[in-house]
Amino acid sequence: FRCLMSSILITGGSGYIGSHTVVALISAGYNPVIVDNLSNSKITVLDRIETITGKRPPFYQIDLRDRAALDVVFQTHSISAAIHFGGLKAVGESVAEPLRYYENNIESTLSLCFVMAARGVKRLVFSSSATVYGDPHTVPIREDFPLAPANPYGRTKLMIEQILQDLYAADPAWQIALLRYFNPVGAHPSGLIGEDPGGHPNNLMPYISQVAVGRRERLSVFGSDYPTTDGTGVRDYIHVMDLAEGHLAALRYMEKAESLSPQRQEYKLNLSSPDSLSFPRRRESIPLIVNLGTGRGYSVLEMVSAFEKVSGKTIPWQITDRRPGDIAACYADAIRAKDLLGWTASRTLTDMCADTWRWQSQNPAGYP
Ligand code: NAD
Ligand code: UFG
Numbered sequence: 001f002r003c004l005m006s007s008i009l010i011t012g013g014s015g016y017i018g019s020h021t022v023v024a025l026i027s028a029g030y031n032p033v034i035v036d037n038l039s040n041s042k043i044t045v046l047d048r049i050e051t052i053t054g055k056r057p058p059f060y061q062i063d064l065r066d067r068a069a070l071d072v073v074f075q076t077h078s079i080s081a082a083i084h085f086g087g088l089k090a091v092g093e094s095v096a097e098p099l100r101y102y103e104n105n106i107e108s109t110l111s112l113c114f115v116m117a118a119r120g121v122k123r124l125v126f127s128s129s130a131t132v133y134g135d136p137h138t139v140p141i142r143e144d145f146p147l148a149p150a151n152p153y154g155r156t157k158l159m160i161e162q163i164l165q166d167l168y169a170a171d172p173a174w175q176i177a178l179l180r181y182f183n184p185v186g187a188h189p190s191g192l193i194g195e196d197p198g199g200h201p202n203n204l205m206p207y208i209s210q211v212a213v214g215r216r217e218r219l220s221v222f223g224s225d226y227p228t229t230d231g232t233g234v235r236d237y238i239h240v241m242d243l244a245e246g247h248l249a250a251l252r253y254m255e256k257a258e259s260l261s262p263q264r265q266e267y268k269l270n271l272s273s274p275d276s277l278s279f280p281r282r283r284e285s286i287p288l289i290v291n292l293g294t295g296r297g298y299s300v301l302e303m304v305s306a307f308e309k310v311s312g313k314t315i316p317w318q319i320t321d322r323r324p325g326d327i328a329a330c331y332a333d334a335i336r337a338k339d340l341l342g343w344t345a346s347r348t349l350t351d352m353c354a355d356t357w358r359w360q361s362q363n364p365a366g367y368p
Contacts, residue, residue, distance in 0.1 A: 007030075008030050011112060014043065020241055033079065105160065129181055131154035132157050182294070183205075205352075209307070219304065222326060250341060294332070
């Protein structure tokens with residue numbers, strides 16, 4: 001059996017960001033195919049995706065490191081591109097178990113790229129992270145800022161970026177987008193899919209929403225002596241549906257780049273620079289690297305009060321020590337995404353809180 005319909009492979013597609021991107025892709029008329037080993041997600045997300053979109057995407061429970069199994073997916077479906085979300089992402093865990101993180105995240109990416117190359121599929125969008133910038137000297141953070149991740153998880157992201165840059169340099173047929181996400185929060189407005197961290201949430205929004213729903217007693221605010229407006233940490237929270245649409249924009253950017261013939265691309269580029277008319281410009285020497293954020297930051301206490309307002313719940317909190325490795329402020333310069341991809345985040349902080357709350361209150365214990 002071979003499905004002739006053109007499909008997009010979504011690794012990690014049953015996870016938090018992947019599942020929202022699958023919904024956005026289906027709504028835009030794409031055919032996503034999911035590969036996930038379910039190490040950090042539940043199969044029930046598929047029922048929810050089907051309820052929202054009316055379509056059930058093909059799903060393969062495969063570890064990405066299993067090249068033979070992955071290859072079967074490429075034999076079965078006519079894949080035109082991959083969006084690579086699959087990976088481990090808990091910072092603290094990566095400090096405790098670095099080998100597992102390097103092995104899983106790097107090997108998965110190598111395996112995916114080997115299979116893609118062998119099957120002639122050379123369009124790839126990679127989930128990178130603002131964590132590659134480490135502690136920035138200034139904010140907002142531009143894509144050309146120095147890269148200095150502060151933990152093994154972040155280093156897997158940087159190493160993968162470097163591997164993909166080398167691949168891009170070696171073979172001009174590859175189209176690669178490295179998307180550096182800031183802090184994804186929120187859920188699909190239906191409340192049917194959302195973030196479901198197993199165990200103790202590491203991140204702020206899931207923690208706040210679990211306090212609101214009564215699963216946790218109070219929020220610990222990690223430090224109140226940062227050089228920020230109210231002393232608590234500032235981050236660029238971005239609605240997960242905006243983030244999902246950022247992937248669509250990156251995919252379309254790459255599709256469009258290919259549909260213009262090489263000559264035509266050069267002609268267009270050279271119009272703005274008559275001097276170079278006789279010297280056709282070569283393709284960019286590095287892949288597309290784009291921040292996906294809103295460009296503005298909110299403090300922990302601003303997040304708490306926005307959530308209280310939307311949910312009507314009181315969120316008890318107490319100041320505790322700083323969390324090791326945390327930085328004061330991190331938010332994106334989002335200009336490049338707008339200029340190149342024509343994408344900007346449009347959902348507000350109220351949307352982020354309302355949609356998180358709808359998901360959490362309808363699914364107090366997460367996915368069944
Ligand atoms: P998630 O854990 O919900 O999703 C990742 C998925 O990958 C999970 O479903 C997991 O089961 C799967 N997976 C892990 N290793 C695999 C393997 N070897 N083979 C097959 N599947 C595997 O995480 P998320 O929040 O949706 O993040 C998606 C991607 O975005 C990750 O790469 C993450 O590092 C990156 N990212 C996330 C954030 C964030 O704050 N959520 C920020 C920046 C970047
Ligand atoms: N915070 C608290 N209490 C909590 C959890 C978090 O006060 O219980 C604070 C943190 O100190 C920080 C802010 O809330 O100031 C946001 O913390 P998160 O853990 O939600 O997010 P981080 O910015 O620390 O990191 C997240 C992901 C990383 C990713 C990064 C990208 O965890 O994997 O965003 O910017 F790389």
